[in-house]
Amino acid sequence: xxxxxxxxxxxxxxxxxxxxxxxxxxxxxxxxISKKVHRSNRVQKLFKQARExxxxxGTDDYLGxxxxxxxxxxxxxxxxxxxxxxxxxxxxxxxxxPLGIADEEYLNKMFFRILEKCNNFKINLSGQPTxxxxxxxxxxxxxxxx
Numbered sequence: 001x002x003x004x005x006x007x008x009x010x011x012x013x014x015x016x017x018x019x020x021x022x023x024x025x026x027x028x029x030x031x032x033i034s035k036k037v038h039r040s041n042r043v044q045k046l047f048k049q050a051r052e053x054x055x056x057x058g059t060d061d062y063l064g065x066x067x068x069x070x071x072x073x074x075x076x077x078x079x080x081x082x083x084x085x086x087x088x089x090x091x092x093x094x095x096x097x098p099l100g101i102a103d104e105e106y107l108n109k110m111f112f113r114i115l116e117k118c119n120n121f122k123i124n125l126s127g128q129p130t131x132x133x134x135x136x137x138x139x140x141x142x143x144x145x146x
Contacts, residue, residue, distance in 0.1 A: 008143065010107040014089065016142065017111075020135050021082050033079060036071045037086045043069075046087075050095045056106050059113040062087050078131045081118035085111060 008016075022030055037043060046065045050057055066072050066083045075083070088110050096102025119132035129137065 010104050016139055033083050034086055037083050040069050047095050054099055056101050077118040077121040081115055084114045
């Protein structure tokens with residue numbers, strides 16, 4: 001899913017993901033998810049622990065934290081992925097960059113691992129490309145054009 005996409009600048013990757021999610025689910029969904037992540041006590045607890053260990057988090061830390069937020073208990077994998085990517089960005093700004101433990105490679109690796117795991121949560125009976133597959137196809141086509 002990610003091989004040559006790993007070398008895209010992280011901020012461009014995020015912009016493309018937000019834009020793709022916006023086109024699929026709308027602005028209200030983005031704001032609702034963002035609010036829930038930014039207001040979560042679980043996120044603050046994770047960041048406190050992250051500062052104490054002074055090391056980058058793993059994919060399961062992001063996904064586990066989002067899954068532990070009551071509002072996301074029965075959420076679709078697409079919603080979980082978006083919330084987890086928001087959490088990754090929040091971690092970068094509040095923990096990773098200030099402590100000097102966030103770099104492009106780590107951020108992209110976490111981004112694609114989050115998407116991969118969320119794609120694996122999806123049951124695809126139709127055989128049609130999933131949200132995650134369509135995003136990667138879209139990203140590849142933009143990369144080839146640009």
